[in-house]
Amino acid sequence: MKKHYRSDKSCLNCGTTVPDKFCPNCGQENLELHEDFLHVAIHSVGHYFHFESKFFNSIVPLFTRPGYLTKEYFAGKRASHLNPISMYIFISILFFFLFTANSNMGKKDIIEEKTAAEATKITEATKQDLTKLRKAVEKKAITGEVSDKAATYTYTILDNAEAALDTGTNDHNDAIIFTNPVGKKGALVEKYDPEQQELVLASAEESAVLHSLEVKAREVADDDLKGQLFINKLVSHLPKIMFILLPLFALILKLVNYRSKTKYYVEHLIYSIHVHSFLFLFVSILILISWILPGTADWLQFIGVVVSLWYIYRSMRNIYQSSRWRTIYKFFVLFLSYGVLLVVSGLIVVVVTLYTV
Template sequence: MPNQDINCKNCENKFDANFEYCPHCGQKVNDKLTVGVLFSNTIKNYFSVDARFFKSFFPLLLKPGYLPSKFIEGKRLLYLHPAQLYLFSSIVFFFLFSFKVSKQERQIRESVKSEKTLKQTIDSIKEYNTTDSLAAATVIKKLKQSQDKTGLKDEELAKLDSIIKGQNYKGDDFMTFGFNESKVDSLIAINAPDSLITKEMGRKEDAGYFTKKAYTQVLKLYKDNGSLASILHSFYDTIPIALFFLLPIFAFILKILFFNKNPFAYHLVFAFYYFSFLFSTFIILLIMNYIWSGFPGFLQFLIVLSTFIYLCIAVKKFYNQSWISSFLKSSLATFIYFVIVIPIAITILSTFAFLAY
């Protein structure tokens, strides 16, 4: 009895019905769609946690320049694709980093709220300014009794004690604004238009669009205690997107330094693997900080320093450079990228986060 042919649902080519997989595209013949299959395929497609991952991860950490060299040589199925390894490591890093960001946001909200409470309390006790220690003690006693309601901390009560006793308190405000806050508070209290309030804050009548927008955002920040945390959140949200532009810039720097060697794609492969190593290193640092609260600072410094040593070794092996040339060019690439490119990128991202939150 002759074998019966069927058509593949994916590529529509004919093949023997006895085959479990299509010989043309590799799709399974009876691949019924279930929730389990759906999520299994998603994990395999985007994370590829298989033998290739372990074959790639350990050489990535321990053998600088090995993976990009092998990829260029043509061994592109034995190890994870450089873009895929970069994507995987960056997703894991930003997932773990999100917990640290959330903690920072809570701390900022609490600090701003605490500072605002302290300012309001200072305004309310100005009339008690006195050198009479008994009167001062009475006021402080009342403040301590209502400490649960006001949320004042012990160090803040100490500051208030100094103010009540007539001592000058210069303050260490978490946030200060360059305008008369009392007048602005009065305008906010009567629901004055934002245009009038920003004018009181110092905005000129003929100010341009971006200046007006900046004053509007400052007013929004002043009104809302959580705005600063929102700005920080917005800033961190833009980093993954920015890296898709910053990584090719690093590859372009390598292209300039090694202008007589290889097309741009070669340098991009090197950059993908190096950034994957950076993310993996930062993942280790985050995990160590989570599980070891007293993680020594000098060890963190040595781990960060190792990323530069790694770069020197990787450059030597991948570009076949001498040790001196590898060190000098790695130093120059690091200086240009982390001292010039990164600060400019941070400035742009900070401005965008402030204007867009």
């Protein structure tokens, strides 16, 4: 839509004479103030998202010409393209939104299934404990360690507890756990629970931190639904890790290419921003495709890995102008170094996620 410019050539912002469309002093566009709503809306949206020629001049070469935007930026041709940081922020917001939405899909169903499964699991586990208690009391009654009166009292509690479980109530569960009908030979539950004994022995041998991690990991590993929730929550943290590691990616590039003409850290940082912008936008497109074509998830993951590796290699060769084998060597050094950082940061996030599931 055509813009309406003011006939008055004085800038409304700083008062400088405007020879054409933009003020030469402050850069403000000399637009007519009294425009209809449609003009204002389109201009505001287009200005905020750079949805003009800059957008297409940046997104198209970002996909089709690896390293081109970085070379253009440092060649001084910056007005024709989106600012790297602005583009990265916009794309990363889109990516984080889609990535989190994708990882949380089906989470409600998982929680509902988890609630039902846990109720069934508790019921079955309690019945097994009741059976163990009954056998223990019978053994004590036979050997004379428990009187017939105490044994009968215990049987009554166990029968009432089983009836409560069958009717879906848990009114008598506390009586089973805390009642000690056998007098001096009490604590049958503690004595006849080998898993509890193993945990006590383990806590005596291991440090508190390692023992706590082991318990948390075992809980997640033994519960399929909790394990799925753990994976979903872990996946939701991955975009944040990549966002934090971007400056470190640039630092590794600087160390790997210390002999190249690209000497300043900011040059490597701009290149890293362009690479991550491509990766985020490319993965966002794959996520959208996976929603439209659910059966193609495995193939999309494979395509995503192959294209991402090729893009980084191709852009490195275009930016740093190294030979093919030299670029491959730098690529593997970059890949291994960055991989170590991802593993370390990933372990930290895994530990944090274990305690928040």
